[in-house]
Amino acid sequence: MTLPTKPLALTVNGQPVGPLDVPEGLMMQDFLHEYLNLTGARMGCGQGICHACTIMVEEADGAVREMRTCITGAHWFAGKKVVTIEGHAQHDAQGGLVALSSVQQAFIEHFAxxxxxxxxxFVTGATVLIDQLKRAPIPRAELEKTVTEALDKHICRCTGYVRYHTAVRDLILNTPGLLRG
Known part of the structure; x- marks a missing residue:
């Protein structure tokens, strides 16, 4: 039995992809893994609860938001711009690492x-939070609550929450323009 397919075209990490014939019910995580060999979005729970599978989707205004790939069909992303964990760092034309993103660097510095x-x-969630704060800075007094709310939906089975939280909080404190007052 052959599964029905539809063409899928989108932009992944700044590169156009497709159109490719993709099974109609294929989840985005499976598309990334099986068609593009991008395996950073992890299968955790398979139910959209743990957020290990999240990627960023760029909105028309340039803002980014998180999307869970284990519960969202690949065709939902048709025509959209997405960034996977593989697209956070800067690379040269040959694919060599130039620089980690500020969130990735903060996680390393805090052993997060x-x-x-x-x-x-967690990198995706923190990056989305930083993007939101660049667009709408928050009062310093709301920092702890804001970081907690942004990272709360992400599950870490090793219980690294304190270090993730500290890394994101310190990054925000050390990035001009994200806080007011």
Missing amino acids: FQCGYCTPG
Whole structure:
């Protein structure tokens, strides 16, 4: 039995992809893994609860938001711009690493992960938070609550929450323009 397919075209990490014939019910995580060999979005729970599978979707105004790939079909992303964990760092034309993102660097500096399985989701969530704060800075008094709310939906089985939280808080404190007052 052959599964029905539809063409899918989108932009992944700044590169156009497709159109490719993709099974209609294929989840985005499976598309990334099986068609593009991008395996950073991890299968954790398979139910959209743990957020290990999140990627960023760029909105028309340039803002980014998190999307869970284990519960969202690949065709939902048709025509959209997405960034996977593989697209956070800067690379040269040959694919060599130039620089980590500020979030990735903060996580390393704070030893903010243990096994690393959940880290792609936490990097994505923190990056989305930083983007939101660049667009709408918050009062300093709301920082702890804001970081907690942004990272709360991400599950770490090794219990690295304190270090993730500290890394994101310190990054925000040390990035001009994200806080007011």
